[in-house]
Amino acid sequence: xxxxxxxxxxxxxxxxxxxxxxxxxxxxxxxxxxxxxxxxxxxxxxxxxxxxxxxxxxxxxxxxxxxxxxxxxxxxxxxxxxxxxxxxxxxxxxxxxxxxxxxxxxxxxxxxxxxxxxxxxxxxxxxxxxxxxxxxxxxxxxxxxxxxxxxx
Amino acid sequence: xxxxxxxxxxxxxxxxxxxxxxxxxxxxxxxxxxxxxxxxxxxxxxxxxxxxxxxxxxxxxxxxxxxxxxxxxxxxxxxxxxxxxxxxx
Numbered sequence: 121x122x123x124x125x126x127x128x129x130x131x132x133x134x135x136x137x138x139x140x141x142x143x144x145x146x147x148x149x150x151x152x153x154x155x156x157x158x159x160x161x162x163x164x165x166x167x168x169x170x171x172x173x174x175x176x177x178x179x180x181x182x183x184x185x186x187x188x189x190x191x192x193x194x195x196x197x198x199x200x201x202x203x204x205x206x207x208x209x210x211x212x213x214x215x216x217x218x219x220x221x222x223x224x225x226x227x228x229x230x231x232x233x234x235x236x237x238x239x240x241x242x243x244x245x246x247x248x249x250x251x252x253x254x255x256x257x258x259x260x261x262x263x264x265x266x267x268x269x270x271x272x
Numbered sequence: 273x274x275x276x277x278x279x280x281x282x283x284x285x286x287x288x289x290x291x292x293x294x295x296x297x298x299x300x301x302x303x304x305x306x307x308x309x310x311x312x313x314x315x316x317x318x319x320x321x322x323x324x325x326x327x328x329x330x331x332x333x334x335x336x337x338x339x340x341x342x343x344x345x346x347x348x349x350x351x352x353x354x355x356x357x358x359x360x361x
Contacts (some may be wrong), residue, residue: 171280236360252359
């Protein structure tokens with residue numbers, strides 16, 4: 121099973137992970153990560169914008185790279201766009217593999233790329249005002265881990 | 273009537289422009305970089321030409337990233353997208 125989706129309405133990450141499990145009877149494990157809108161920072165809403173000709177093709181290329189790099193039985197990536205609120209899922213990446221490390225590393229690899237290299241623009245609503253979010257240097261550092269020859 | 277060139281502003285560039293996009297008439301011929309910057313700065317919003325000239329802003333023509341945005345040549349019906357640094361999913 122291989123699926124990449126951009127969704128403009130709420131989704132259920134658990135159902136996605138369950139479908140991956142059902143579709144990969146040969147796998148020995150599934151790793152997943154669910155990113156959600158953080159609460160407690162005064163953030164009232166989060167909006168993700170995308171550019172259709174680039175965003176989903178970029179995620180498909182990322183899934184190709186993950187499948188080439190790790191021994192996977194299945195890989196799913198669902199990513200929200202539009203306006204979300206604290207607690208809402210933003211992204212779910214799940215990987216099924218014969219052995220755990222491929223699944224765990226594939227999810228980590230995909231998330232580091234989604235956080236710093238995917239075509240999304242993000243803004244937050246705080247105290248009634250929207251603010252664009254600038255790239256974080258930590259996200260670039262996380263991405264750089266995967267280009268060192270010694271890693272994975 | 274020729275098809276206009278569509279210009280799309282992503283991220284905070286849409287706020288600077290005060291709109292998500294602009295349609296440009298091309299009856300005078302293809303649009304190159306310096307002409308585009310002049311239009312954005314003088315006909316759309318002052319400061320927009322400067323904002324898209326920032327080194328960190330990338331340009332896609334019909335969905336393909338340009339290695340050198342200043343080499344842009346847009347014909348009728350083309351779509352130009354201005355892409356500021358991404359802020360992650």
